[in-house]
Amino acid sequence: MLKNLVRIFAFCAKELNAIRRQPLLLVGLIIGPFLILSLFGVGYQGEQPKLRTGIVVPPGHRDDPQVTELLKRISNTFLIDPERHIYESEAPAVAALENDELDLVEVFPLEMTTVYSTGKAVDIRFIYSEVDPLLRSWIEYLSYTQINELNKGMLFSVVGQSQQQIGTLRDYVSDARQQISQLREQLSGNKRAEARQTIRSLRESGALQLIALSMTQNGASETSTSTQSLSSLQASLDTLDRDLAAGGSLEKQEQQLTELDTRLSELDQQADRVQAIDPAVVVSPLRSVANNLAPIESLGDITKDPATAYVRFYTPAVLALLLQHMMVTLAGLSLVREMQQGSLEMFRVSPLSAFQTLIGKYASYTILSAVIVSVLVALMVFGLGVPFYTGQLLNFALLTFMLTIASLGIGFFISSVVSTDSQAVQFSMLVLLMSVFFSGFFISIKSFLPFVQNIARGLPVTHGIANYQQIMLLNRAPETSTYIWLGGIALVSFLLSWLIFSRQFQRK
Amino acid sequence: MQAHAGQSLIQLQQVTKRFGDRDVVRDVSWNIQPGEIFGIVGPSGCGKTTTVRLMTGVYIPTSGSVSVLGKDPATFNASDREQLGYMPQLFVLYPNLNVLENMRFAASMYGVSLTKRRKRIDELLDFVELDQARKTLAGNISGGMQRRLQLAAALVHEPELLFVDEPTAGIDPVLRGRFWDQFQELKAMGKSLVVTTQYVNEVAYCDRVAVMRDGQLLLVDTPDGLRRRALGSDVLNIRVDAEDLRNAVRILSRHQLVLGIERPHNAPLGSMMVYVDDASTALPELIAALNSDPTIDTRQVGEYNPPFDDIFITLMERLETPVSKEHSNA
Incomplete structure (x- = not known):
């Protein structure tokens, strides 16, 4: 038993001493990732780059105030050089696009100035030449949001104008109500001649016609009853005038005038309400209020300091990816180097077994992993401000251990099937590439089909990223399934490596 | 595990290995x-190397049987393997570890406890004269030092039987001599050694020698036995005063122990080669015979030991066709 432990220890000491002798490797493993993350934090601007945009306006409209206003509105998201990249025809703008002087050309047609008079929607064209699907989506998204904003701007302006017109309408209503009040007094005083004069004045002022016309133009549906009443009032005024001239009873007409005054009063109140509404509310009556339940305070404010938020979010993922890659590469090179160097022949003659060799190497790299992760986490916490909850220390240690042995298993499996160290490096890089795409490092694994998601779960780093983030950012323990997955990967890869390595170890 | 008294340590019987x-x-x-x-x-x-690998159990014979320390090496357990020491043909220790760390690794590999290894490693580094280089990286020491480190590593667990595959290949004659001195010391400690070499003159350091060619065993004999096989008998080198040569030849040619006399072309004047059955028996008698004639001035008498290179070439020529098979009767 003791001799077996001593044999296992042989590899512990040997591997650790060999790594200790490579200061560049240690620097690469510890300082490298820290410097990369620091550089990311210092250099990341937290937003997509602004697109260099050329604007094509209708000929002769370069200095149009409408164009100036337009440029002002879109310059938040598009980079426009008003001296060089405002064009009055499409061809030079497209040439600039093809020469890579521009990322995007936006063409505003002449019809845009007359859109309300023609009543037809106008196309604003966005021309670009881009292969990158992410940038293509970005440009299309920006185009969509820009048009949305322009439409809202135009609507805002129209609403403002309408509210001004409602003000005029209320003046007419006020005039009309004064004259109707006067008319009612004259009728009650049986001052027929004066009343007829007021009716003439009311007709000639055209206030009622203007009220009806304004309401029709503004399309206020809820005032349609009032509009009908106004039309019937026109007729009632005619009848009243005739009745006054004939000297008949005026009781019915007085009732009509009272009713009309009430309607005009309602109309005035409605107009007042419409006028009081903020045009911005009319244009965008709904707003989104997102409520994130995750405790993300420790990440920092993403709007004020996006770089810090991104660094803190990605640091646990980088740690997981780095740990897996480091372990896969070290283990991947380990056995194949023993074979290439000829040490395996010495092992075969000795009492060493394949099992002891593997366990010894597992132990040495696990110790190395513990040291490197400890130093890295200290740098990340104290250097980059990444949160770490001491209550999660045991979970963190267990996850690190499981991630390490699962990654080592994959590395040893690679090492047992390849015949040269360059092949081992090649396969390790393939595992890294696969991890970058499928582990959730950049793209959520939910973006993939279910069978690909299961393949992704076969990578230790997939569980490492999700659960390091959970532990470090959310103060939440990993699910049991995490350990089952990692344990399964570790066990299967160990058994396969052991089986294959034992066959190589066997006497021939 | 030890071979029983009277039993061979290693026994190969009609062993063939086919790749x-x-x-x-x-x-x-x-x-x-x-x-x-x-x-x-x-x-x-x-x-040679394949045969060593067959004896260490790295290879399993295609036919025939191998017995080492009384067991088939293919069935060795860990404690059996602890009896073996192995120094491979190439340096297979770790260049990025220092001499001491390599020794510690070798000791751990054989399960030598921490308490025992320290003294043992010190002794061995002293034995192979690497004590001063213990902190030097193995990759930074010379080829000869690497070979000595490999030898020390093979001895760290005090094996009974040591296999040494071409220990002197590619190193200078002085160092080669030192290696053989160390092998002799190990033998004196009671160890058994199997040593392969391309250098024919090194067979002089062995107790017995197997001569191989094209995968076949040509013969097994002691170094003296090889010499006798090459020369046909023992040879004495006798030199007298040039003027006395005729008388000396006359006396010796009549002697019953003398099988023949030759005068080599480039030999000094007065020299002759005298063929006898057994040099140790014949030498005193022939000296007495020469001394019986007081006129003969005997200048030099001794056994003639030609270089093993010459012996090997002669043997090869003799065994050229057909290849003979000789089995040891030891």
């Missing part, structure tokens, strides 16, 4: 006794 359709070792048989230095000599590619 693909080629017999790398064919029909080799020998017995190696405890406490001897057994040399395997032959040109590069003659099957």
